[in-house]
Amino acid sequence: MKYVEELNSGDAFVVKDQSFVLTSDFKNNGARKAINLNDGMCKWFDANCMCEFIDLFMLDKNNNIIKIKTSDDKSKENTNIF
Numbered sequence: 251m252k253y254v255e256e257l258n259s260g261d262a263f264v265v266k267d268q269s270f271v272l273t274s275d276f277k278n279n280g281a282r283k284a285i286n287l288n289d290g291m292c293k294w295f296d297a298n299c300m301c302e303f304i305d306l307f308m309l310d311k312n313n314n315i316i317k318i319k320t321s322d323d324k325s326k327e328n329t330n331i332f
Contacts, residue, residue, distance in 0.1 A: 253300060254282050255297035261285070263301040270301075 257263060259274040268288055275283035280297035295301075306318035 251300050252303055253293045253297065254279060254284075254299045254301055257282075257301070257303065262304045262306045262319065264304055265299065265301045267296070269304065270295075271306075 252263070257272050259272055261272050263270055263284075268286055270284035270286055270293070273283045273285060273292075277294065281294045282297065283292055283294055285286070285292055301324065307315050307317055310316050316319070
């Protein structure tokens with residue numbers, strides 16, 4: 251389990267049996283916008299909302315399962331050094 255504030259844009263997660271993808275939109279209060287993968291509707295989540303991170307996969311043209319994004323995907327981590 252993670253807090254929504256710990257996720258990066260494009261991460262997928264589950265809250266109350268509904269799957270979401272986190273967008274880059276945010277509010278001043280820390281809330282983050284996500285798109286529901288079940289019905290396409292947008293929803294705002296408080297930064298302290300608990301969620302379960304999920305992996306994303308898809309089928310290619312040959313019906314092979316390929317990774318879109320998984321929990322061990324380090325390609326989008328913030329690599330800035332302060």
